[in-house]
Amino acid sequence: MLMFVLKCLFLSFVAVFTSPSIVQGSNFCEYPAIFNFGDSNSDTGAISAAFTVVLPPNGQNFLGNISGRACDGRLIIDFITEELKLTYLSAYLNPVGSNYRHGANFATGGSSILPGGYSPFHLGLQISQFIQFKSRTKILFYQRSDTNRTKLSFKSSIPRPDDFSRALYTFDIGQNDLAYGFQHMSEEQVRDSIPNILRQFSQSVQQLYNEGARLFWIHNTGPIGCLPLNFLSYESKQGNLDANGCVKPQNEIAQEFNRQLKDQISQLKRNLPLAKLTYVDVYKAKYELVSKARKLGFFNPLKFCCGSYHGYQITCGKKSIQNETVYGNACKNASQLVSWDGIHYSQAANLLIAKQILSGVFSDPPISLRQACL
Numbered sequence: 001m002l003m004f005v006l007k008c009l010f011l012s013f014v015a016v017f018t019s020p021s022i023v024q025g026s027n028f029c030e031y032p033a034i035f036n037f038g039d040s041n042s043d044t045g046a047i048s049a050a051f052t053v054v055l056p057p058n059g060q061n062f063l064g065n066i067s068g069r070a071c072d073g074r075l076i077i078d079f080i081t082e083e084l085k086l087t088y089l090s091a092y093l094n095p096v097g098s099n100y101r102h103g104a105n106f107a108t109g110g111s112s113i114l115p116g117g118y119s120p121f122h123l124g125l126q127i128s129q130f131i132q133f134k135s136r137t138k139i140l141f142y143q144r145s146d147t148n149r150t151k152l153s154f155k156s157s158i159p160r161p162d163d164f165s166r167a168l169y170t171f172d173i174g175q176n177d178l179a180y181g182f183q184h185m186s187e188e189q190v191r192d193s194i195p196n197i198l199r200q201f202s203q204s205v206q207q208l209y210n211e212g213a214r215l216f217w218i219h220n221t222g223p224i225g226c227l228p229l230n231f232l233s234y235e236s237k238q239g240n241l242d243a244n245g246c247v248k249p250q251n252e253i254a255q256e257f258n259r260q261l262k263d264q265i266s267q268l269k270r271n272l273p274l275a276k277l278t279y280v281d282v283y284k285a286k287y288e289l290v291s292k293a294r295k296l297g298f299f300n301p302l303k304f305c306c307g308s309y310h311g312y313q314i315t316c317g318k319k320s321i322q323n324e325t326v327y328g329n330a331c332k333n334a335s336q337l338v339s340w341d342g343i344h345y346s347q348a349a350n351l352l353i354a355k356q357i358l359s360g361v362f363s364d365p366p367i368s369l370r371q372a373c374l
């Protein structure tokens, strides 16, 4: 018993000494950096740099044709950095114009938690990129150089070594494990694959913890059955669609994924005594937006602005003239649509979703982003 008490005392001392800085005189956390892991929902330029450039009209309402984002404007992760008054996150894979002083983004479009999906940059690979990033920036930071030139030019664009333990580690990944599953397996098999996917997820969090990460902000997966592409490609059967027109069986599996994710996070909380983990119910925020879309001034939430998946099929950013009809033009005003391109949300939608989740109303524990370190 005494040992136990002593151990607890010791742990709480460690917690005090390693806790992140809290802004003097307020109850707000100050994170020196953000490290993000995920898929196209939070890719700020990786896939665009690594493979094929994300073409306009993507980015038309933010940063123009170098935005590298599958959106007309900003993503939820951009609103997170704005809220914390940090610079937008540069993609780890983007060599042009990047600055990593306040973090780095390892998210890449198409990524899943498990290897073998749409993209080679699965979560395990993103974590090893992070580990390499951390160790190389540390070496650079302490490196003595013959001239001050190399040292200074590197120092202003990399994190301080002690930023890593005070940084915020954000996740938005899992949607592609489900999407890829739906394309290649039965719904039952997708459901059965969830525990294995989440084991890998927990291992990744554990790996970051072993590297000194302490503050985790974890988005669950969204209502995949409400993405217009899925609605259009799903073979509609009686009773398959809910009141909002979303594909019910797909959303049920996403919710099962989220239930198990929440359990995994509870277990991580027990296993990682110095960590603060926040589970964020992005599913609920997105589903509410779809349900209330018309009340909020949006058009039909199952319509989208750019590209086309029915009639003539073309992805956003390309154009084609068929029988004197031009396909691929974006709609006049993307702010009137929840979905930008059938798969990704518009900037206007992302802003509303971000406002909700940053406030903490959909989080467990129910604390805002600015208090997630406390």
Ligand SMILES: *[C@@H]1O[C@H](CO)[C@@H](O)[C@H](O)[C@H]1NC(C)=O
Pocket: 056, 064, 065
């Ligand atoms: C991107 O924007 C620049 C500057 O506005 C312009 O010169 C260039 O043509 C654009 N590229 C594409 C592919 O639209």
Ligand SMILES: *[C@@H]1O[C@H](CO)[C@@H](O)[C@H](O)[C@H]1NC(C)=O
Pocket: 146, 147, 148
């Ligand atoms: C590097 O910078 C320091 C401080 O600015 C200066 O004192 C030193 O002479 C510089 N060294 C070289 C090699 O330029």
Ligand SMILES: *[C@@H]1O[C@H](CO)[C@@H](O)[C@H](O)[C@H]1NC(C)=O
Pocket: 311, 312, 322, 323
């Ligand atoms: C174009 O018109 C032809 C002849 O009417 C028709 O067969 C074809 O399906 C049309 N193509 C598209 C993409 O609408």
Ligand SMILES: *[C@@H]1O[C@H](CO)[C@@H](O)[C@H](O)[C@H]1NC(C)=O
Pocket: 297, 333, 334, 335, 336
């Ligand atoms: C676009 O739509 C939004 C939301 O309905 C509206 O506030 C804005 O004024 C519109 N912009 C233009 C240029 O029509």
